[in-house]
Amino acid sequence: MEKIIEYIRKVSEKLDKARIMTFCGTHEHTIATYGIRSILPENIELIPGPGCPVCITPASIIDEAISLALNGVEVITFGDSFKLPGIKWTKKDYPKNLMEAKERGGLVRVVYSPLEVIKEKDKEKVFLAIGFETTVPATISLLERSSNIKILSAHRLTPPVMKYALEKHGKGNINGIIAPGHVSAIIGAKSWEFLPKEFGIPTVISGFEPTDVILSIAELVMMIKNGDAKLVNTYNRVVKYEGNVRAQKAIEHWFEVKDASWRGFGIIPNSGLFLKEKWKYLDAYWQYGLKLEEGENDNPPGCRCAEVTLGMTKPNDCPHFLKGCIPERPYGPCMVSAEGTCRIWAMVFGRKKG
Ligand code: SF4
Numbered sequence: 001m002e003k004i005i006e007y008i009r010k011v012s013e014k015l016d017k018a019r020i021m022t023f024c025g026t027h028e029h030t031i032a033t034y035g036i037r038s039i040l041p042e043n044i045e046l047i048p049g050p051g052c053p054v055c056i057t058p059a060s061i062i063d064e065a066i067s068l069a070l071n072g073v074e075v076i077t078f079g080d081s082f083k084l085p086g087i088k089w090t091k092k093d094y095p096k097n098l099m100e101a102k103e104r105g106g107l108v109r110v111v112y113s114p115l116e117v118i119k120e121k122d123k124e125k126v127f128l129a130i131g132f133e134t135t136v137p138a139t140i141s142l143l144e145r146s147s148n149i150k151i152l153s154a155h156r157l158t159p160p161v162m163k164y165a166l167e168k169h170g171k172g173n174i175n176g177i178i179a180p181g182h183v184s185a186i187i188g189a190k191s192w193e194f195l196p197k198e199f200g201i202p203t204v205i206s207g208f209e210p211t212d213v214i215l216s217i218a219e220l221v222m223m224i225k226n227g228d229a230k231l232v233n234t235y236n237r238v239v240k241y242e243g244n245v246r247a248q249k250a251i252e253h254w255f256e257v258k259d260a261s262w263r264g265f266g267i268i269p270n271s272g273l274f275l276k277e278k279w280k281y282l283d284a285y286w287q288y289g290l291k292l293e294e295g296e297n298d299n300p301p302g303c304r305c306a307e308v309t310l311g312m313t314k315p316n317d318c319p320h321f322l323k324g325c326i327p328e329r330p331y332g333p334c335m336v337s338a339e340g341t342c343r344i345w346a347m348v349f350g351r352k353k354g
Pocket of ligand 1: 331
């Protein structure tokens, strides 16, 4: 490891500055937990990117899920979405999140896997399906095996938001990208070829161990120094060029790609997965006539989560960070999930401070 760090130091001496965006919350988790920023030369900046699916789930989806739960429909959710705030609570007396809806008598159940409910035939349930491409196969297992559940799809696609983030940063301001590992296992390394080809940005698909991340940074600084934009897969023990073709076919069978709303960002073209028309009897949007609003202004007042998620500001620039917004009582969405940058920084740096 020391030799690789030495190598990074040597190569980066010839660089002005290298701004590297890490897409995944899990990469940011590794970087913050193992203090990787502190061992890199000052001219290498690691910027956390938009890879937290909970952080970008539109507030109106949460408000609609709360409304279903309060009206007798059981809402099934993963633990990391239980405290995810909606937006209605900021204007009127309304539960802030599904946890508060449950406290007020709403039907909400937290599961480790949606498969926990497949055999239940009593009352109708809605599964709050949050996640990027990685979690869609679990939703499909549910669709294939249960006749008693509707899907509220908040599934979002990663390549379109990567493009969106790059456009927000502006040409030339991101010099390298660490692309997601888990997502790439599904969609394949091929899905990131557009980054070097269209944007001219060196890109490395990385695993999540500290050594994986440091190796990926070494690959990137070398490419940046040589002005050589390529796609490199350092996680080939898991990620194949074509990805998981069986999973891709299953996704295509059930879902279609449409424009979708992202929390704090608004609509991003072709960035969401929604059940196809022929499966509408399984679709909570159709079944319950749910209406979703665009997500551009759906963070609570003062919350800077949209900028944090795009890597345009840091959590400690937000006035609420570790004051009104803490992991136990999140005010904004980036403090909720273990993949949210604010929560990661609160857990790592907040603990050190305290
Ligand atoms: S600290 Fe809380 S309020 Fe501030 S940006 Fe992060 S999630 Fe939003």
